[in-house]
Amino acid sequence: MRRWAFLRTTWGCRLWVSAAVTAALVLPLVLAPVGHGQMTDHPELTGLLLVGLSILNVEIGRILEGGVSDSQRPHKGLSAWAFASALLLPTWWLLPVVGVTYAHAWWRGLRVTPWKWVGSASYVVLAALAAAASAHVVLGGTQDLMQGDGAVGLLAVLTATAAFLAVETAMFHGSAYLNHAADEVWLRQTLRTASFYLTETGVLLIGGLSAAIWTGGGWFVVLLVPVYLVTQRAALHEPLREQAEHDAKTGTLRFESWRRLAMVAADRCHRKQRPWCVLFADLDHFKAFNETWGHLVGDAALVTVADAIRAELRAEDLLGRFGGEEFCVLLPDVTPEDAGRIAERIRCGVSTAAVPAAAPVTISIGIATITPGDGPTEFVAALTAADRALYRAKDDGRNRTGMVEVGAI
Numbered sequence: 001m002r003r004w005a006f007l008r009t010t011w012g013c014r015l016w017v018s019a020a021v022t023a024a025l026v027l028p029l030v031l032a033p034v035g036h037g038q039m040t041d042h043p044e045l046t047g048l049l050l051v052g053l054s055i056l057n058v059e060i061g062r063i064l065e066g067g068v069s070d071s072q073r074p075h076k077g078l079s080a081w082a083f084a085s086a087l088l089l090p091t092w093w094l095l096p097v098v099g100v101t102y103a104h105a106w107w108r109g110l111r112v113t114p115w116k117w118v119g120s121a122s123y124v125v126l127a128a129l130a131a132a133a134s135a136h137v138v139l140g141g142t143q144d145l146m147q148g149d150g151a152v153g154l155l156a157v158l159t160a161t162a163a164f165l166a167v168e169t170a171m172f173h174g175s176a177y178l179n180h181a182a183d184e185v186w187l188r189q190t191l192r193t194a195s196f197y198l199t200e201t202g203v204l205l206i207g208g209l210s211a212a213i214w215t216g217g218g219w220f221v222v223l224l225v226p227v228y229l230v231t232q233r234a235a236l237h238e239p240l241r242e243q244a245e246h247d248a249k250t251g252t253l254r255f256e257s258w259r260r261l262a263m264v265a266a267d268r269c270h271r272k273q274r275p276w277c278v279l280f281a282d283l284d285h286f287k288a289f290n291e292t293w294g295h296l297v298g299d300a301a302l303v304t305v306a307d308a309i310r311a312e313l314r315a316e317d318l319l320g321r322f323g324g325e326e327f328c329v330l331l332p333d334v335t336p337e338d339a340g341r342i343a344e345r346i347r348c349g350v351s352t353a354a355v356p357a358a359a360p361v362t363i364s365i366g367i368a369t370i371t372p373g374d375g376p377t378e379f380v381a382a383l384t385a386a387d388r389a390l391y392r393a394k395d396d397g398r399n400r401t402g403m404v405e406v407g408a409i
Helices: 002-008 011-030 043-065 079-088 091-107 114-139 151-178 185-191 194-245 255-271 286-293 295-311 336-352 379-395
Strands: 276-283 318-323 326-332 363-370 401-405
Touching: 002 011, 002 114, 011 091, 011 114, 011 151, 043 079, 043 091, 043 194, 079 091, 079 114, 079 151, 079 194, 091 114, 114 151, 151 185, 151 194, 255 276, 255 318, 255 326, 255 379, 276 286, 276 295, 276 336, 276 379, 286 295, 295 318, 295 326, 295 336, 326 336, 336 363, 336 401, 363 379, 379 401
Parallel strands: 363 401
Antiparallel strands: 276 326, 276 363, 318 326
């Protein structure tokens, strides 16, 4: 059951989240002098407005999502209101603003694992504290985002945004990499994508703009409601796209998405007269592994293997899950010799990787190399060649690599 899920996490993860929750409950009270003494003449009204906007935010998302949601996505766009609170109110206000915001989101149908939701709220509080302190340093004693021509206020918002993102990123990395890999596939994948940081920056800047308008133009903030709608649509769209393109179990690209992106990368190499390679990798005797250790451990092994493969790849390489226990890799702009070395590092990395509660696994790899020449090679021909090389490696005894050179292009 989800209520006991926290007890099944690692000790490191439990300590990390527990420390974050404790700090989030205590530091807003202890560090009140570090934040803003009073950015507005009506703090109660401001606090109620932020809670109201957060409720509106959730209701818009609920309509767009169609009700109850157990899909993961960063904060559901809720960090804007914690950020605005950090810019407008004494830091202790973060407790009711974030607390009500997250409690309402849960009540209205959000069904993320409870400890992850509580941890997320705590991380947002801590990130908002960093934002408040940063804005305080920039603004000095003025406590006014709209002073003069607004340049100092803009600098304060940008500095606070950077501080919020830095602390938030560090906190979520802690959860992602201290916990079991199989339980954090989505979060690890999310933290590796630029879209997470771009979307979150946009959400925070909406919160900063709302705070600036509230201090300078009061109720003109109502005119930002259509902007909140667009922001929610953006926050919803990204996880849907990620879900469509990535395998939920391993965090790798689904095969169709991989093939589409790989064909684009291969065509780019062809136009630039650069070599490229395709790797097919298949776990050895995986059916017997599942029968011995069980399918849950088998799933953990797939995650471990995907992480081991990913660790040896460059930023421009593409990793996908072909299906079952087979993975595919596109290596653009790489010579056959370098591809062979990469494949060997992958093979060795997989064989030495620790699979939770099971014996190590091994992997066989087939490599298809394409070098510049006179004409193009059909992408399907490269896949066929890589598959042929893979079966050659298995026929030769498994836990090894095989290479086939595709006709010159």
